[in-house]
Amino acid sequence: MGRWEPDARGRLAKAALELYSERGYEQTTVAEIARRAGLTERTFFRHYADKREVLFAGSGDLQELFVRAVADAPESAAPIDSLAVGLDAVSEVFADRREYARKRQAVIMANVELQERELIKLASMSAALADTLRRRGVAEPAASLTAEAGVAVFKVGFERWIVAAEERDMAHLMRDSLDELKAVTAGG
Amino acid sequence: MGRWEPDARGRLAKAALELYSERGYEQTTVAEIARRAGLTERTFFRHYADKREVLFAGSGDLQELFVRAVADAPESAAPIDSLAVGLDAVSEVFADRREYARKRQAVIMANVELQERELIKLASMSAALADTLRRRGVAEPAASLTAEAGVAVFKVGFERWIVAAEERDMAHLMRDSLDELKAVTAGG
DNA sequence: CTGTCGATGTCAGTTGCTGTCATCGAGGCT
DNA sequence: AGCCTCGATGACAGCAACTGACATCGACAG
Numbered sequence: 001m002g003r004w005e006p007d008a009r010g011r012l013a014k015a016a017l018e019l020y021s022e023r024g025y026e027q028t029t030v031a032e033i034a035r036r037a038g039l040t041e042r043t044f045f046r047h048y049a050d051k052r053e054v055l056f057a058g059s060g061d062l063q064e065l066f067v068r069a070v071a072d073a074p075e076s077a078a079p080i081d082s083l084a085v086g087l088d089a090v091s092e093v094f095a096d097r098r099e100y101a102r103k104r105q106a107v108i109m110a111n112v113e114l115q116e117r118e119l120i121k122l123a124s125m126s127a128a129l130a131d132t133l134r135r136r137g138v139a140e141p142a143a144s145l146t147a148e149a150g151v152a153v154f155k156v157g158f159e160r161w162i163v164a165a166e167e168r169d170m171a172h173l174m175r176d177s178l179d180e181l182k183a184v185t186a187g188g
Numbered sequence: 189m190g191r192w193e194p195d196a197r198g199r200l201a202k203a204a205l206e207l208y209s210e211r212g213y214e215q216t217t218v219a220e221i222a223r224r225a226g227l228t229e230r231t232f233f234r235h236y237a238d239k240r241e242v243l244f245a246g247s248g249d250l251q252e253l254f255v256r257a258v259a260d261a262p263e264s265a266a267p268i269d270s271l272a273v274g275l276d277a278v279s280e281v282f283a284d285r286r287e288y289a290r291k292r293q294a295v296i297m298a299n300v301e302l303q304e305r306e307l308i309k310l311a312s313m314s315a316a317l318a319d320t321l322r323r324r325g326v327a328e329p330a331a332s333l334t335a336e337a338g339v340a341v342f343k344v345g346f347e348r349w350i351v352a353a354e355e356r357d358m359a360h361l362m363r364d365s366l367d368e369l370k371a372v373t374a375g376g
Numbered sequence: 377c378t379g380t381c382g383a384t385g386t387c388a389g390t391t392g393c394t395g396t397c398a399t400c401g402a403g404g405c406t
Numbered sequence: 407a408g409c410c411t412c413g414a415t416g417a418c419a420g421c422a423a424c425t426g427a428c429a430t431c432g433a434c435a436g
Contacts, residue, residue, distance in 0.1 A: 040416055045393065080373055119307040141344050145369045148340035156329050181333045185268055185373040231384055
């Protein structure tokens with residue numbers, strides 16, 4: 001037992017998502033989030049760089065998972081197929097978090113600043129994927145373009161998953177989206 | 189002759205780019221920008237929504253140009269080819285602004301907040317393109333994926349153009365990038 | 377000549393965010 | 407037990423981005 005209640009970070013993240021949902025991102029002050037978590041504003045900023053970041057704590061792990069899956073894809077796999085492997089891996093971890101993802105996504109979609117933050121997380125993912133592809137021997141600009149395409153598929157697939165019926169499986173939606181992209185770039 | 193020096197907006201934009209270049213975005217205050225433009229901080233915020241937006245004044249026009257070109261592409265053109273038409277149109281307007289583009293891009297690349305803003309401008313472009321494609325009869329998710337692919341090509345092509353030798357023409361780089369994307373999504 | 381109107385100035389206030397120092401309690405060392 | 411160190415937190419002061427409200431000025435219409 002520490003001096004304080006455990007998991008300050010988690011409490012802050014929970015309080016933030018609740019308040020952003022209840023009254024909106026802009027109408028919520030950091031002081032309010034901290035108070036609901038039983039902490040002070042200053043402590044909030046020790047755990048999260050800014051008011052937006054509290055919603056994106058898991059993005060580093062997601063990126064790492066995606067990148068690792070692509071890196072570990074069979075050497076024989078074409079660049080676009082190694083990305084498909086990554087999309088599969090990513091889909092797994094979302095399977096049992098659909099409700100949370102929906103709630104979080106609704107908050108983000110309601111505010112432009114949060115969308116900006118999400119976009120740069122995806123851009124970071126794209127950069128990391130491009131780097132991984134380069135290590136797999138893919139030259140530029142193919143590596144960057146493939147990575148961008150992969151993130152585009154993720155974005156579109158994710159949005160479809162969010163609004164889809166409960167039975168629809170994320171991995172399938174990702175595969176469908178990737179096939180659609182292939183079709184459309186083929187001159188479809 | 190008005191009561192004040194003309195083109196307050198333009199003066200603010202010029203002053204901002206200068207100061208962001210000289211001492212960096214974060215080290216520049218809005219008051220300083222306004223002072224160099226012979227105005228006050230309050231007036232800055234009447235012309236630009238925030239400190240970042242002053243660098244993105246032209247993005248609306250660019251989006252409109254892109255969208256119009258895609259909309260006006262021959263009906264017979266496949267979605268991806270209508271995008272190619274748009275990329276051509278966009279390339280034209282950049283031809284004689286390479287130095288400005290380089291200076292501006294250097295400022296943006298040096299700061300994450302500015303990158304976030306740039307990304308959401310590109311996302312807005314993607315949404316507008318997807319909308320245009322839908323009007324041309326392209327179904328979802330093909331429309332969104334094609335639009336995302338188009339913006340990806342623009343991003344990669346633009347970056348290559350920025351660092352390329354003076355002779356390298358933007359339209360060519362865009363076409364090359366698009367071809368690379370096609371190759372890589374074909375299973376490379 | 378006067379009233380309207382748009383662009384700007386002035387000022388006060390909120391909030392995100394940072395630097396600095398104080399405080400507290402857990403666990404190790406003697 | 408007594409003491410020390412250390413990490414997490416609190417308290418407080420301060421800067422800068424941004425906003426709302428009101429005043430000012432000069433061009434222009436009538």
